[in-house]
Amino acid sequence: MVTPLPPFALDPSAPPRLALAEGEVHVWCLFAERFGDAAALARLADLMTPDERARQSRFVRARDRHLQLLARALVRVLFSAYAGEPPDAWRFGTGPHGKPYLAAPALAPPLAFNLSHTEGLVAAAFTLRDEVGVDVEDLDRRAPTLDVARRFFAPSEVARLEAEPPERQTDVFFAFWTLKEAYLKARGLGLSAPLASFAFDLDADPPAIRFAPPIDDEPARWRFVRDAPSDRHRLAVAVARPAGAACHVRIGRVEPAGAGR
Ligand SMILES: CC(C)(COP(=O)(O)OP(=O)(O)OC[C@H]1O[C@@H](n2cnc3c(N)ncnc32)[C@H](O)[C@@H]1OP(=O)(O)O)[C@@H](O)C(=O)NCCC(=O)NCCS
Numbered sequence: 001m002v003t004p005l006p007p008f009a010l011d012p013s014a015p016p017r018l019a020l021a022e023g024e025v026h027v028w029c030l031f032a033e034r035f036g037d038a039a040a041l042a043r044l045a046d047l048m049t050p051d052e053r054a055r056q057s058r059f060v061r062a063r064d065r066h067l068q069l070l071a072r073a074l075v076r077v078l079f080s081a082y083a084g085e086p087p088d089a090w091r092f093g094t095g096p097h098g099k100p101y102l103a104a105p106a107l108a109p110p111l112a113f114n115l116s117h118t119e120g121l122v123a124a125a126f127t128l129r130d131e132v133g134v135d136v137e138d139l140d141r142r143a144p145t146l147d148v149a150r151r152f153f154a155p156s157e158v159a160r161l162e163a164e165p166p167e168r169q170t171d172v173f174f175a176f177w178t179l180k181e182a183y184l185k186a187r188g189l190g191l192s193a194p195l196a197s198f199a200f201d202l203d204a205d206p207p208a209i210r211f212a213p214p215i216d217d218e219p220a221r222w223r224f225v226r227d228a229p230s231d232r233h234r235l236a237v238a239v240a241r242p243a244g245a246a247c248h249v250r251i252g253r254v255e256p257a258g259a260g261r
Helices: 038-045 050-057 062-083 146-152 155-162 166-187
Strands: 002-004 008-010 024-031 091-094 100-104 111-118 121-128 132-138 198-201 208-211 222-230 233-240 248-256
Touching: 008 062, 024 062, 024 132, 024 222, 024 233, 038 062, 050 062, 062 111, 062 121, 100 111, 111 166, 121 132, 121 222, 121 233, 132 166, 146 155, 146 166, 155 166, 155 198, 166 198, 166 222, 166 233, 208 222, 222 248, 233 248
Parallel strands: 002 248, 008 248, 024 248, 111 132
Antiparallel strands: 024 121, 091 100, 111 121, 132 233, 198 208, 222 233
């Protein structure tokens, strides 16, 4: 089940108050082009640690630095919204394949999160405890070819894609791509897992997953949701829940501070 969340404004001095129930996943989408006010961006930049600032400055393109800044601020303001400390209080670490997690201060119950960004869009998913992964992609970027799918996807996914009329192939390609990324990101595996060793069935509602060696996992513990945050963006979220346990995904939008005033 997917339901909307009311929007909030990204203001580090006034994070909203948000709460997550057991089994609930909140996915927040932020459209980067709406965040152009220099003074507001400077306030968001103040939240970054020196390491985050150094990393951000290494991006060559201004729009990537912009996305990085928004991503860092979004995650910090959201932790504050769910857990109450100020946005600059949070410290992050990364797992063996680069998955970020909250290192301090410790929260009970722990909050899990994941982040994705693409041209024009940042998305962050938050949930209690459970493994979560999110991926967003921009359909307007260079069109993927069937060759990419034939090289990386599972045979059933390639067959499904080849059966689509050409005008549907980009959409179907990115449906598979975002789901595969969301799963890998929930597991924190990055690209260390072979992409053909798990396959999605898009005809199931919600999408279903199958595994083949070397991936050792249990399809019944996974829930997947797909969404289209805009005409050009596609999103998928993956969350691991105990088999049979309820899962409720809610999707909302983050606006610039002062928007609509
Ligand atoms: C790094 C990776 C996890 C995601 O990369 P991506 O799709 O290019 O980028 P996204 O914007 O979706 O995700 C990046 C964010 O994921 C998080 N992340 C990084 N490594 C991660 C991992 N191992 N697991 C989960 N999340 C991870 C980080 O927050 C990162 O953003 P940040 O560096 O600004 O903090 C990895 O899967 C990758 O390199 N993918 C390349 C694309 C590809 O070949 N995909 C095949 C899909 S079929």
